[in-house]
Amino acid sequence: MSVADSIRDRVGSDSDPNDGAGSGLKLVTLLTYLFLYGPILVVVLMSFDAGRYGLRWDFTTEWYASLATRSDLIDSLWLSIQIGIVVMIISTVLAVVAAFGLSRFDWPKRKGPIATYLIFVPLTLPIIIYGIGLYVFFTQLGIGRGFFPIVVGHVLYTLPFATLVVGAGVIGLDRTLEEAAMDLGADPLTTFREVTLPALMPNIVAAALFSFTLSFDEFLISFFVSGGGAVPLPVRIWGMVRADIEPEVYAISVVVLLISIAIAGMATRLRRF
């Protein structure tokens, strides 16, 4: 207990940080959470609403039932999951390799920061620029739009995030464990497989989950390079919202939100902060 605390105790002042201003702060904090989650709640409410807008709200599950008949939405959902899985695998493998390259390799002066910048430039430049660039690029190559360009775009988009998550683990790794394994006669490969990889697993799994959910929810890159039968779910949803609000849009959105919240929740718990 500090001197200030003991004086405060004796004087009986009200300046204990947990009351007074604390309650005002609590209220504003609560309002901020309401701001963050209100719209998500609205989507859920609307998905069960028989009418459209307004304060009148009648419960129905018909929009969820009619989702089953929307083969376009089901196809897009399935496509988004497929893209997500492919992107997740490629991105995670590359992220593990890149994370070791960035943190374990004794870079000559200046080249290290350059490599770091190269990997993290995609985090800085507006995604719309990349989406358009990729569209022009694949059109010039004669490949056009479709599954492959989407996967390429999503891998490059998720890679920096995945590298950061794995990299945090590599930096935080206790090197003495690996050294102990080596001293006990394990060759580098065995050490990596038996010691390094298991120790990094939480970060690797988190990186994989983040890659999946980022790809699953990604819209702008897909918007420019999707087509030819390959329309991921966010692009399909965009079309629904732009045309006129079809009531099923809220039901399919709740499905999307549940998938991403579950995956992001798992990843956030695994990630070392």
Next chain:
Amino acid sequence: MSSQDDVATDPVRSQRTPETGTLRERILEWADSEVFKGSISLGPVLILLTVFYAVPVALLLIYSIFVEDPFASGLTFEHFGRFIDVSAITSLQFGELSYVRLLGRSIGIAVIVTVLSLVISYPITYYLGQYAPERWKIALVMLVIIPFWTSYLIRTYAWIPILSNNGFINSALTTVGLPTLPLLNNYIGSIIGLVYVFVPFTILPLYASMEGLDSSLIEAARDLGASRWEAFREVVFPLTLPGALAGGVFVFIKTAAAYVTPSLLGGTSGRMYAQVIENQFGTAFNWNFGAALAVILVVVVLGTIWIAMRWGIDVKGSRGLGGGGL
């Protein structure tokens, strides 16, 4: 990720000195060398980044300086000229400067959104960092992070039923006999949606600063007679400002380039710069002009980062926090 230091201080590595020996030993030595390991580990990633990121983006730069097809037509600055619209300037028709004005409006909206995001971020992070009970802290921070990783497209159009003329807010206003407010299809809609989508970018780095703030400093200020507000203004605010600004730079950049939110919520008066870029590729089919507009946006973004770094804002430090795209 400045882990080079990590390696430099590693006793095992630094003890290893290159020795000459048989060819086999030399090959093994080389295979164990940093250069070899480095190129094996980063080579594929850097090649991928070059081919599928740098080249596509550079392609836009190339398109912007050719009349039509790159290398098949002449070099020109006419696309940039069209952006600036010299004839409109010389004829003093400032009303005609539509692209410059649109960029100006986007930057203006970006400033407003950044300021609002910072204003919203301060109370919640002050509470989370200094007052929140320890056992709730992780859960409360997770509650900020999770929306961050969910579809921004869905979270944006969720505002349509809230803000529209017969939406939640205006229905509530009508019920209590107040006039309705135009909140959707104008710049107010854009600003609300953008703040909503990007506020976690300022909350998370600011939370890190608040968390690291020594609470005895606040106590000391209070004991010396400062009111709560004075303690905040004189102690908490200056010490956490770097974290806030690092996040703010990101909100600014992302807002200046926003496409989805103004398209869904902005209408005509909330129209933003990225929408005209998309328009050149989607409907106008003027790739060269679109590319020039894109190059200008990149210059604005990089210029912002450059200025921020000159001001000593740790832009790089808050980079990895981004989820949710855009």
